[in-house]
Amino acid sequence: MKKLFALLLTLAMVLSLAACGGNSGNSGSNGGGDSTPAASGDSGKVVKIGVFEPQTGDNGSGGKKEILGMQYANSVQPTVDIGGETYQVQLEIVDNRTTPENGPSAAAEVVNRNVSVVLGSYGSGVSIAGGKVFQEAGVPAIGVTCTNPQVTSDYDCYFRICFLDPFQGTVLANYAKEMGIDTAYTLAMLGSDYDQGLVHYFKEAFEGLGGKVVSEDFPEGSANFVSYINNAKSAGAGVIFAPVSVNYAQLIVEAAAAQGFEGSLLGSDTWDDNMVLESAQGKSVKINITTFYQEGGNAEFDNGIKEWINSNADAKTNNGGNDTISAVSVMGYDAYFTALEALKAAGSTEPKAVLEALPGVTYTGVSGLIEFDDIGDAKRDAAYIKAANTSTGAWDFVKVQGVG
Secondary structure (H helix, E strand, C coil): CHHHHHHHHHHHHHHHHHHHCCCCCCCCECCCCCCCCCCCCCCCEEEEEEEEECCCCCCHHHHHHHHHHHHHHHHHCCEEEECCEEEEEEEEEEECCCCHHHHHHHHHHHHHCCCCEEECCCCHHHHHHHHHHHHHHCCCEEECCCCCCHHHHCCCCEEECCCCHHHHHHHHHHHHHHCCCCEEEEEEECCCHHHHHHHHHHHHHHHHCCCEEEEEEECCCCCCCHHHHHHHHHCCCCEEECCCCHHHHHHHHHHHHHCCCCCEEEECHHHCCHHHHHHHCCCCCEEEEEECCCCCCCHHHHHHHHHHHHCCHHHHHHCCCCCCCCHHHHHHHHHHHHHHHHHHHHCCCCHHHHHHHHHHCEEEECCEEEEECCCCCECCCCEEEEEEECCCCEEEEEEEECCC
16 A cells, blocks of 8 residues: 555656646746747747846846837737748847846857847947857847947947937937027936947037037946036036936936926936836926837837736836836837848848848838848937926827937
8 A cells, every 4th residue: 555655646746747847948038927829730940039138237127118018029929930930939038137247148148048139238338248249159139229339330240220329319419409508418327338428429419509518427326416416507507418227317307306407307218218207297397308109109009018018917017017108118029020020031040041131121110110221220310309297297299300
């Protein structure tokens, strides 16, 4: 009887382990719990798309929202036909933790997962740092909202679907002059390629239009921006341009309101975040930003992603607790479908073939037509300008602005 009992116990344990172990090899795929089962009749083939994004650090909020767009796109189109066969698309998500110091190791982890193409990153500095790894491995990367020119100019493997800092900085400078501003104050984090690049291009354009620029930098980890706001007031600045990450943007909004800054806060695409709106709601502040998309621009997309966010507790948490659509989510969505077009054009899952196919890829996305120039940059000539509505806690569309 003891032997029989032991045999039955062993059999039960084996069956239990088999039942629980089916997903043991998918850690990090599809963002944890957002995978879609293979369609009936599929060949069982899988193509992996790497997701090189921050989920922690200063850019964690933006990175999570960018990933949401990719995950939603994967739920809409979980398969792709490559070379006459249907492949299940699997997202391999790696947290690059925001900083350039973490970029190479995170990029290496993505590459080691045998991906055919990489999407990301939110944040130019970490994209530049990871680019060397992708280049050496021969793996193509599609930047989503990394706007610094060095991302593509330094690495042949990198393409991108967003506008660039020289364009965005000039758009913001033109808009500031249209507002009748003569003196602008800029504030950027020391060591940030994104912040410093945008301030450079804004200053160059604004001074070229006859304006005056007063610039200051703050060290990473700063928590008090009162003195900077007062310096801007003392300089007689009509705008404060601070192309910073979401957490610093929130602190700047709070400090500007507390110190009674009467001018406008100018933010770049990083400010297009519902966390910034929450900081501004109910306060006496003026905020204008440049970004890639305005909610309401595509009803089918807007309704679809809102329904998806509201039906997924994790997605809603990663979106800041509500269903406000961030432009970076739209860009993540478009980047996913651009990657699918590249895979189809390559007719192969080999990274080398995908890299060779990318220059000729075109895709009409939610954010507009996506096609690449000789460097691998998207041909973008307009940006959305939005204003924070401090009463409703939403973004109001102002205009579409170019550099002319």
